[in-house]
Amino acid sequence: MLIGSAHMARILSEVNNDPDLREENISGKIYEKLPVFHSEEWKKDNLNLDHEFTVGYCERTLLESASMGNFTNVMHYLIKAGASVDMKNANGNTVLHTVSTIGLEDGVRILINNNASIDAQDQNNHAPLHLAVANNHVRIVERLIEQGAKVNICNVEQQTPLHLAVNKEIENLLLKGGADPSLKDLSGHTPEYYSMPLSHFNNCS
Template identity: 30%
Template sequence: MDSKLFPAESFIGRNFRKRVLRYKVPSRIHRAVCGGDVEKVNHILAYGEAGVDERDKKNRTPLHYASTFGHSELVSLLIKKKCNLELLDNYFSTALNKAVEHQHEECVEILLNNGANPNVQDINGYSSLHYAVFCQTTAIVEKLLSHNANMELQNKDGHTPLLLALKHNKQEVAELLIQNNANIHAVDNDKRTALMLATKYEAKHIIELLLHGGIDTSAKDQFGKNALSYAIASCFNV
């Protein structure tokens, strides 16, 4: 089974090609979409051999597949055929979530320009902006923000996109979010602040931005540690 299609497996660095070869695509239209065969997909739809929103066993539509594999021409075709952009798979992921997760910028742009909602959260609470942050694709982050992506949505661990960026040392993206007025005072489920997370990777410039923005340096997490405690633990002279 191709775990690359699933958010629960999306951040595990396994070989994508091997997974694709192992995956058994369920139906003719899904196979045609995976192969990027525009002519065949158009034929299948024109002759009513399958519906434009046909689901597989995990409720993934042809649009989910086209977005996952980066077939932008097929994304456009499926939209032209009036597919539903907001259908969720079993993991509550939309096609836009998948396009962002796999960094297919052209597919992302097509979906957004046709009204795809960037604020749908999957089973783990990840929105499209969370995925863009994790993958550190600033161009996609900017596209999402220009289409009203919510910077304050929290995943199941309480991470906003900014907190997620700092947790995984995505400093360029973190700076972009701060410049776009992301809430620097948000805390995760462990009550960790952006300042605490920034000290782990000695993100000096980010720390300066946070301090300039008035972040509370005395705030404590659920373990009673403040930002200075994190800095000391990291041997970081801030």
């Protein structure tokens, strides 16, 4: 049985705003607000903080759901209580992939401060840096590079983050961080090919 995304968000929002929230009671605070079916299923798993709930039509841990709602207090105390920062979902995404895609700077900060794997790769070999670049999250790109993210890491298409950059500020951050503009992807293209204006390809002269 699934729990709706909005319902889970309401639960985590209430817990996030609880002034008495602590590492020692976060499991109980969430447990008492869950629908009976889900609380009983979680109880069978000994309130495992890495238990995957069916939220919407996806399997998500509490940490992933909290990150998607930017519920930073819940994130903080779940991690302190032992939730894994590097557990992957069905698509191979860690929570750092999730917050880098959405653009949640506080979530990125919390995860990095708790030693999340900065270069973890999903099923398409995308690292969080690929996703932050592709979604134009400048400050997250900057933070990941500052924390040592590999700027020449490749996805399954052999594309580095620079291949995905369409923002000049992001391009400059990557180049300053050591990105190699000469690297080619599986199609034989360097990053410059993807940054060319469309008019370049429509010019028959």
